[in-house]
Amino acid sequence: MYRILRIARRDYIAAVFTKGFLIGLVLAPILMCGGLLAIPVMKHVEPSERRLLILDPSGSLEGPIQSAVTSHNTPKSGKPRTGPKLILEFQAPQTNALEDQRLELADRIRSGSLHAFVEIAPEVFQPAPRSSRNSIQYYALSSAMDETRGWIEQTLNDELRKRRFIAAGIEPEQLKTLEAWFSIQGMTLPSRDRATGEVKAARRENEFATLGVPLLAILAMMMLVLMGSMPLLQSVLEEKSQRIAEVLLGCATPWEIMAGKLLGGVAVTLTAMLFYGGAGFTAMSSLAVSGVVPLGMIPWFVTFSIAAVLMYGSVAVALGSACSDAKDAQHLQMPVMMPLLLPVMIMMPLVKEPNSTIATVLSLVPPFTPLLMVLRLGSPAGVPTWQVWTGLAGVLVTTAFTLWIAGRIFRVGILMQGKLPSFAEILRWGWRG
Amino acid sequence: MNAVELTHVSKAFRDTLAVDDLSLSVPQGAIYGFIGPNGSGKTTTLRMILHILRPDRGSIRVLGSELRSAVSGRIGYLPEERGLYKRMRVRPMLRFYGELKAGRRVDREVEQWLQRLDLMEHADKKIEALSKGSAQRVQFIAAVLASPDLVILDEPFSGLDPVHADILRTAILELRRQGTTVILSTHDMELAEQMCDFIFMIFRGRKVLDGTLAGIKSLYGTDTVRVRTPIEATVLASLPGVESVRDLGQRRELKLQPGADAQGVLQSLITAGRVESFEVTQPSLHDIFVRIAGCVAPR
Numbered sequence: 061m062y063r064i065l066r067i068a069r070r071d072y073i074a075a076v077f078t079k080g081f082l083i084g085l086v087l088a089p090i091l092m093c094g095g096l097l098a099i100p101v102m103k104h105v106e107p108s109e110r111r112l113l114i115l116d117p118s119g120s121l122e123g124p125i126q127s128a129v130t131s132h133n134t135p136k137s138g139k140p141r142t143g144p145k146l147i148l149e150f151q152a153p154q155t156n157a158l159e160d161q162r163l164e165l166a167d168r169i170r171s172g173s174l175h176a177f178v179e180i181a182p183e184v185f186q187p188a189p190r191s192s193r194n195s196i197q198y199y200a201l202s203s204a205m206d207e208t209r210g211w212i213e214q215t216l217n218d219e220l221r222k223r224r225f226i227a228a229g230i231e232p233e234q235l236k237t238l239e240a241w242f243s244i245q246g247m248t249l250p251s252r253d254r255a256t257g258e259v260k261a262a263r264r265e266n267e268f269a270t271l272g273v274p275l276l277a278i279l280a281m282m283m284l285v286l287m288g289s290m291p292l293l294q295s296v297l298e299e300k301s302q303r304i305a306e307v308l309l310g311c312a313t314p315w316e317i318m319a320g321k322l323l324g325g326v327a328v329t330l331t332a333m334l335f336y337g338g339a340g341f342t343a344m345s346s347l348a349v350s351g352v353v354p355l356g357m358i359p360w361f362v363t364f365s366i367a368a369v370l371m372y373g374s375v376a377v378a379l380g381s382a383c384s385d386a387k388d389a390q391h392l393q394m395p396v397m398m399p400l401l402l403p404v405m406i407m408m409p410l411v412k413e414p415n416s417t418i419a420t421v422l423s424l425v426p427p428f429t430p431l432l433m434v435l436r437l438g439s440p441a442g443v444p445t446w447q448v449w450t451g452l453a454g455v456l457v458t459t460a461f462t463l464w465i466a467g468r469i470f471r472v473g474i475l476m477q478g479k480l481p482s483f484a485e486i487l488r489w490g491w492r493g
Numbered sequence: 494m495n496a497v498e499l500t501h502v503s504k505a506f507r508d509t510l511a512v513d514d515l516s517l518s519v520p521q522g523a524i525y526g527f528i529g530p531n532g533s534g535k536t537t538t539l540r541m542i543l544h545i546l547r548p549d550r551g552s553i554r555v556l557g558s559e560l561r562s563a564v565s566g567r568i569g570y571l572p573e574e575r576g577l578y579k580r581m582r583v584r585p586m587l588r589f590y591g592e593l594k595a596g597r598r599v600d601r602e603v604e605q606w607l608q609r610l611d612l613m614e615h616a617d618k619k620i621e622a623l624s625k626g627s628a629q630r631v632q633f634i635a636a637v638l639a640s641p642d643l644v645i646l647d648e649p650f651s652g653l654d655p656v657h658a659d660i661l662r663t664a665i666l667e668l669r670r671q672g673t674t675v676i677l678s679t680h681d682m683e684l685a686e687q688m689c690d691f692i693f694m695i696f697r698g699r700k701v702l703d704g705t706l707a708g709i710k711s712l713y714g715t716d717t718v719r720v721r722t723p724i725e726a727t728v729l730a731s732l733p734g735v736e737s738v739r740d741l742g743q744r745r746e747l748k749l750q751p752g753a754d755a756q757g758v759l760q761s762l763i764t765a766g767r768v769e770s771f772e773v774t775q776p777s778l779h780d781i782f783v784r785i786a787g788c789v790a791p792r
Contacts, residue, residue, distance in 0.1 A: 062596050070589050074580070307576035307635065309545045310568070311593035 063312040067320025072327045075291055081328075084287070085335060110175040110208055113149040113165060117182045121219065122150045128215045143207055153179065162199070169201060176200035178212055184220060246270075248440055273354070274411045274438035277361065278431050280336060282400055284365055285430070288329030289373035292321055293396065296380030296474070297389050305381075305474045314471040318377050318463075325373045326366050333365065357437040360448060364455065368430035371459045372396060378466035381473030382486050399427035407435060414439040424451050426458035465491075494557065496521040496643050496674035497542055502551030504537055511537040513698040515551070519676060519691070524669055526689030527678035528778075530786045534698040535678055536573065539645055542676070543570055556642055566595045569641035571632050573648045573678070579621040583612065583631055586620065591638035599638050606634040610660060625652035633661060637668065644668060647678045662688065682779035692778065694785065701785050710775040717776045718747040718755055721769040722762065732761045739780065744770075746780065 075081060114121065129146045154161045168174040181195035196216060198209045225235055250262040299305045308317055379392040403410075403422075410419045414436040423432035423443075429451040436443045472489040473481075481489075497519035504512040512534045519525045529535045540546040541553060556567055578586055584603060591599030607613050610630045615623055623631065629652045637644055649665070650658050665688070669675055679685055685692060692709055694702035702709055721744050722729075729745055730738045734753030739746040749758065755773045762768050776784070 063593055066589065066592050074578070302576065302579065303572055303574040304576040304578060306540075306545065306572045306574075307570065307590065307632075308593075310543050310570040311590060 063316045064320045064323060067308075067312065067317060068323035068327060071295060071321055071324030072331075074295075075324065075328045076331055085332060108144050109147060110144045111147045111149065111173070112208065112212065113151060113174055113177040114212075115153040115161070115177060115179045116150050117153050117180060118185055119150075119152060121180075121216075122148075124219045125215060128219075132211070143211065146208070146211075149174075166199065169199070176203065176206065176208060178216075180216070185223070270440055271411055274414065274435045275407060277357070277438040278404060278407055278435040280340075281361065281365055281368070281431055281434050282404055284329045284332050284336070285368045285372060285400060286397070287332050288325040288365075288369040289376050290393070290397070291328070292325050292373050293376040293380040293383075293389055293393060295321065296377050296470075297383045297386070300381060300383070300474055301385065309474065314474065315467050318374065318467055318470050321377055322370055322373045322463075326369050329365055329369050330362075333362065354438065354440075354442075357434070360437055361434055363452065364430035364434055367452070367455045367459055368400075371427070371430075371455065371462050372400060374459070374463045374466035378469035378473065379486070381470040382476070382481055382489075384476075400431065403428050403431040403435070411435060411439065414441050415443070420447065423447070424454060426451075426454040429455045494521050495519055495554075496523075496556055497525075497676070498554040499538070499542070500552045500554075502538075502541060502548045502553060504534075504541060504546060504548050510698050512541070512548075512695075515695070515698070515700055517693055517700060517703055519674060521674050522669065522672050523690040524665070524675045524677055524688055526685040526692045527676060527695070528680070528682065528685055528692060528702075528782060529695040533695050535695055536647070538695060539570075539647060539676070539678060543568065543645065566639040567642045569594070569636035569639065569644040571636040571644070571646045571649055573651070575628055575632055577620045577628060577632060577635075580619060582617055582619055583607075583623070584616045587631065587634055587638060590635040594639035594641075602638050602640070603634070606638060609664065610634060611657070626654055626657050629653055630657060630661065633664070637664075641673065643674045643676070645676045645678070648680065649677070650679070650681065650684060682777065682782055686778045694782065696785055702781070706778065709778075709781065713776045713781060715755075715773055715775055716749045716751075716753075717774050717780065718749060718758060719770075719772045719774055720745050720747065720762065722766060724762065724766040728765055729762075732758060732765065734758045734761070739783075746777075748776070748780070748784075 114125065116122065126148055129148050132143075133145045151161075162179075165174060165177045169176065177199050179197045179199070184195045187195075196213070198206070198212070200206050200209070203209060222232060222235065225238075226232065230238065245264060247262040247264060251260045252258070253260065296305075299308065305317075312320070375396050379396060380389065383389045383392060406422075410416070410422070410432065413419060419432065419436060422428050423436055424447065433443065433448060433451045437448065468491075469486055469489045473486070495518040497517075499515055499517050502512060502515045503510065515534075515538065527535050527539070537546060541548050542555060544553075544555075581589070584607070587603045587606075588599060591603060607616050610633065612627065612630055612634070615627055615631075620628060620631065629649070633646070633649055636646065646665070649661060653661060665675055665677070677685070677689060686706060689706065691704065692702060692706055693700065720729075726738045726740045726745060729735060729747060732747075734750055734757055735747050736750045736753075737748045739748075747758065749755065759768070759771055762771070
């Protein structure tokens with residue numbers, strides 16, 4: 061045990077007390093959440109003004125739309141404007157030279173003097189029951205994802221509906237009450253405490269709790285497991301290629317070396333977990349959303365993280381021992397990471413239906429269990445207790461089996477030099493020892 | 494009592510027989526020289542003694558017992574290629590290896606050995622910042638820190654300048670004086686002649702020499718002549734009674750044909766040119782090595 065702890069301590073110090081780890085600790089979540097952070101940043105980078113031209117066949121839209129634009133451009137009670145400032149131009153469509161007019165406006169868009177133009181068909185003002193839904197067209201460099209298109213669609217339809225109501229004899233003042241819209245509030249289930257008989261009232265379901273917590277949980281676990289397990293492949297490769305392994309094997313058994321390395325990996329993960337856990341709770345407390353994290357999932361999160369580091373880490377150690385250089389390691393890294401990446405790839409449908417058959421079955425398949433079980437545990441719907449324990453049992457059995465096989469591969473591979481063995485050969489080492 | 498005993502040991506890797514039916518005994522407290530060409534099975538034998546590899550056949554007893562594991566503070570190992578963590582500093586790395594071997598703290602021993610091998614000024618440097626010779630001395634300390642009863646040194650003098658080679662030589666001889674058995678694997682035949690009590694040579698997986706230096710040399714008789722002469726080596730090789738010539742620069746070593754008379758060779762030499770010195774001697778270990786590795790069987 062002394063040797064295992066000594067190897068674990070060396071590996072832990074070598075991994076944690078480096079600039080790379082400290083930078084990675086900060087950079088990893090930034091890169092992982094980069095997409096989310098990039099959106100507000102990119103909004104600031106976008107041009108602050110957009111010029112929009114409307115081809116209005118009626119000549120009557122300029123007043124009301126211009127007033128909507130003025131309202132959009134004016135910040136309301138301290139709140140900043142959403143999206144860029146809009147500047148409108150109006151033209152009448154040249155019905156006998158419409159194609160030329162479109163080409164000319166398209167050239168203006170390409171030159172940057174115009175953001176987009178909107179072409180409104182005349183039937184929009186007096187729609188028939190079978191009028192085309194595509195009677196208003198929006199032309200821009202990237203019209204499909206353009207948020208200004210959504211804004212002008214809403215504004216035009218508001219104005220056109222208002223006109224139709226007035227034509228039908230309904231006063232504009234009545235519109236607000238006639239158009240009143242009620243959204244349906246999602247609620248949790250009320251329950252009665254069996255011991256005290258006290259009724260726990262249903263609560264409003266929080267979107268962050270429903271989607272954000274499980275997604276953050278699975279991403280955090282993937283990052284933590286990667287930090288603890290993947291460097292083991294490189295570490296074993298370094299020891300093998302620099303002939304350190306030969307000296308180590310004179311000091312400790314292959315099993316002790318592997319156990320020490322895995323323990324070091326677990327310690328790295330726990331260190332990062334403490335760091336992120338502390339930072340996360342501080343951030344959530346300051347945003348007053350710490351209550352949405354189900355505290356009951358934390359012990360499971362820690363347990364499944366440790367099991368995952370042991371499971372994936374032992375595979376990384378075994379494959380690292382089979383490599384002779386960094387190129388080999390690159391080839392073998394992907395198969396180790398696949399079981400970690402797959403749950404992240406399919407997490408969106410599963411987070412919406414955390415207790416669907418597919419989510420249940422996949423979360424009980426041991427290589428996917430740690431990540432998917434944590435995803436399900438993070439959702440307000442919860443997971444039946446028997447499933448969590450069954451998942452954990454499966455993971456523990458698989459981890460023990462993986463450790464056994466990996467230990468045998470490590471013992472053979474660590475002294476092998478030359479070309480990268482095939483997967484069949486590696487498995488044969490694991491089977492025969 | 495023998496420190497190491499191998500009995501009919503064989504080891505194959507796929508279709509290659511690395512060690513073939515090898516038996517040898519390493520007496521306790523001796524310096525035992527392992528020699529042999531590259532790829533002859535030396536490292537495989539050393540790894541089997543360390544139990545890093547298991548033999549396919551035969552038995553190995555180390556320090557009086559069947560070895561179950563290399564993990565013993567009683568055995569120290571210095572591999573041929575450096576096995577040091579490049580980014581670690583010298584002192585913590587030595588403590589790491591020493592504690593793994595000894596199973597306890599070895600701070601005092603580390604300081605003593607650093608002092609003894611003239612490494613104090615490098616103690617806080619990273620391994621990657623050391624010269625090859627300094628790294629070699631660090632590796633040696635790692636092998637002997639736990640005060641082992643058996644030390645296996647594979648090319649310990651590689652990369653050392655004469656000053657540090659002398660320091661290391663003294664340290665090895667001191668280990669022997671304290672009763673430590675030393676297995677010294679080397680390609681330096683002169684060093685093996687100077688330091689080893691016993692010489693063992695392995696060639697193509699089989700033992701071809703095993704015994705004291707005097708015993709081995711006596712097998713070959715006095716069939717060698719060392720001369721100092723300006724006569725061309727090609728001329729020397731064509732003299733009657735000369736089988737082959739080894740040009741050492743300032744001297745030439747002539748191997749005589751079986752039954753050839755050294756006096757007759759001397760007369761031929763004087764006829765051919767000037768002779769500055771002439772010595773009839775036993776072949777050197779180097780010569781014996783070359784004869785065997787060159788497939789020239791000993792008499």
